[in-house]
Amino acid sequence: xxxxxxxxxxxxxxxxxxxxxxxxxxxxxxxxxxxxxxxxxxxxxxxxxxxxxxxxxxxxxxxxxxxxxxxxxxxxxxxxxxxxxxxxxxxxxxxxxxxxxxxxxxxxxxxxxxxxxxxxxxxxxxxx
Numbered sequence: 832x833x834x835x836x837x838x839x840x841x842x843x844x845x846x847x848x849x850x851x852x853x854x855x856x857x858x859x860x861x862x863x864x865x866x867x868x869x870x871x872x873x874x875x876x877x878x879x880x881x882x883x884x885x886x887x888x889x890x891x892x893x894x895x896x897x898x899x900x901x902x903x904x905x906x907x908x909x910x911x912x913x914x915x916x917x918x919x920x921x922x923x924x925x926x927x928x929x930x931x932x933x934x935x936x937x938x939x940x941x942x943x944x945x946x947x948x949x950x951x952x953x954x955x956x957x958x959x
Contacts, residue, residue, distance in 0.1 A: 860898060864923045870931065876901055880919035883910055887917040889948045895919075 858877030941955030
């Protein structure tokens with residue numbers, strides 16, 4: 832059975848996410864496959880599931896056919912600079928992956944972080 836971590840965060844201002852990277856791996860169509868990799872300082876860059884002006888729950892966004900690149904700014908993709916969005920990434924892990932950590936850059940806005948369909952962390956009040 833595959834191990835999965837569902838990673839969702841909601842952001843309300845324009846900003847790019849720059850993650851620590853020593854191994855170049857990129858998400859494609861909302862999925863990053865790390866199942867055959869040694870997990871060490873992987874940047875979670877690439878195509879994330881994306882919903883504009885919606886605060887979606889983890890199980891809702893996986894049906895999206897809309898994607899946005901991270902790191903990037905959504906107004907470069909034609910969206911207004913003011914607004915909110917939901918980003919989601921499915922991370923496929925190797926069977927022996929146990930204790931993992933996630934390093935987030937300083938996100939100067941409200942957001943919710945979901946892991947495995949559970950709200951893991953919330954910063955500020957996510958509102959429309």
